[in-house]
Amino acid sequence: PDLDKRALSNADILRFSRQLVLPEFGVTGQLRLANASVLVIGCGGLGCPLAQYLAAAGIGRLGLLDYDVVEMSNLHRQVLHAENRIGTPKSQCVAKSLRDLNSGVEYVPYHTMLSPDLALNLIQQYDIIADCSDNVPTRYLVNDACVAAGKPLVSASALRWDGQLTVYNYQGGPCYRCLFPSPPPPETVTNCADGGVLGMVPGVMGCLQALEVLKIASGIGSSYSGVMLMYNALDGRFRNIKIRAKKPDCAACANASASVILKDYESFCGSSASDKCRMLNLL
Amino acid sequence: PDLDKRALSNADILRFSRQLVLPEFGVTGQLRLANASVLVIGCGGLGCPLAQYLAAAGIGRLGLLDYDVVEMSNLHRQVLHAENRIGTPKSQCVAKSLRDLNSGVEYVPYHTMLSPDLALNLIQQYDIIADCSDNVPTRYLVNDACVAAGKPLVSASALRWDGQLTVYNYQGGPCYRCLFPSPPPPETVTNCADGGVLGMVPGVMGCLQALEVLKIASGIGSSYSGVMLMYNALDGRFRNIKIRAKKPDCAACANASASVILKDYESFCGSSASDKCRMLNLL
């Protein structure tokens, strides 16, 4: 069913008073947010703060996708999970935690891996997509489906002490493939299990990612289309990088339709969409 | 009782595996963190994410100070509170939420306003102080007590679309009074009730503040002593500013003892340590 909020209730006005008073946001921004839906792909270190702050701010619908269950090694950074929920699906766990914070949001948990069969149909049902995933094949799949569906993709990533954030496929800007036409060699890809990650880094990046989703949903527009934010927590520095424009010969953008979605992203990338195997090797 | 953790348990190693693998942090950093205590002054928009990420990372003891109770208008940014806790003390509410995430942390809620009588003794009991308060008199009081007690002060603030972060009184660096010898004229001070604040802005700043606390507690050291980070969410830009050194004629630093603590910070600043009155006027 479509979101269709036409006016703010008195309870809304009280709850959101501190952001309603911002002239750049205001009642118009709040109503646009209430009528916007966001699909969060990955309910881990980035997805937790992102979903938390979007729910608090009053997003209309939050799709929460993750195939995984909560593990003890998640709790140092995946702050919506809990000790007594180890073994339960992350997507449902996030929805349960956030209902206490804002029961007015519609939460739609998907306890599943994003597959090429599923991606386009699912992404078409949402206004904005947030890539909070943790592996290369999923990032290419999400990108291609967003290009095919014409949806803005707010993409963040974190590893060790580093974070990166940009917005793809928004207002004529580049997509992930424009920037990275070929996947990295699998032996150069480090995941959080192997490389480690300090919890506050996805915390910072997830909050920033939520902010860009809010700016897009409320009509303010994003600061990071064609710009990548890079953060290093050890030296405490942020850097805004100007990245290339949309490429006319991009494999996705040149033919933005369902046909750009590959059958098998794991073989395209030479790596798995799950970091389970490596995690087990490490422990 | 003193914190005295000498070794990590198998459960600790599993829980913190993703940060233990970071060579700059490692087992030594984790043990230092487990033996560190942090006093969080203010359990609102900054204090919530700060406390959340420090608890997740395995801080030893977390003092949580706030005089206020949860209100509906807090929930858009104070993400550890909940609809069914409106009217309950914020300090206790944060402790309750975080026990589910990490029961191994010692939580000490203080449901009280920070007074000149209380401040020095309380601050002396903690290793690092995080200023997450929302008013000028409290910021001067916290600073003076930190200078008197010789404690590093990780200070963040947020308003509208802007955030600021720096570390005071750390390794010979300046204090808040070195930078701001005189309080601002009361009519120039805007609080979150009057000016508004977008929830993700204290979210970002609180996560960054938690990170600097972790870097100090684990012996890595801070990036923001003598440097102020400034953030504007509308243009998506961060800026690192070099600020002045400690001033020999600073009213606090020149005589770093209990005598620098004033009797009455509200009259020194000409404003109230609570933003209740203004809030009531607005609504």
Place this chain on the structure above:
Amino acid sequence: MAAPVSVLLEFGGGAELLFDGIKKHHVSLPDQPNPWTLRQLLCWIRQNLLKERPELFIQGDTVRPGILVLINDSDWELMGELDYELQDRDNVVFISTLHGG
């Protein structure tokens, strides 16, 4: 005779609200025999940019307490404060400090 000086003035943290909400002002200062000092720049801002309630920005001959002045990303206290002599293309930033949480 000093060469003409162009500077980028920025206002933030709420100080921009005294300047019609405009954060960036590219400004060409008129020729004068001696170098422009920051003291003179404050006078010029007061006369040319400040729309209302100048006391919320300037008190006496300096900025009011609670505004940080940055010259090329450094605290002006490190640069000579009011006596700093402006160079062409300098970036001068006035930021209100925030107290919210």
Place this chain on the structure above:
Amino acid sequence: MAAPVSVLLEFGGGAELLFDGIKKHHVSLPDQPNPWTLRQLLCWIRQNLLKERPELFIQGDTVRPGILVLINDSDWELMGELDYELQDRDNVVFISTLHGG
């Protein structure tokens, strides 16, 4: 005869791990008759800085997929990529992209 060229090379996002974990390298490139191109810089890095497993950084005559090259904070694709001619004091950054979440 081109003047000597000093550049600041930075490595991040994990690429620094191929360079003994050192993120910043201030480098003076030797004199040569023509301007230094980025293509030549990559050869120089391979011969002078890369300690082990060069294939994790350079493949063929360019950087391997998944490393972004930035010249003075802009994507090198906007600057001519391998044919870009280095200027004195340029800042060239090599960043591994991250995929963790």
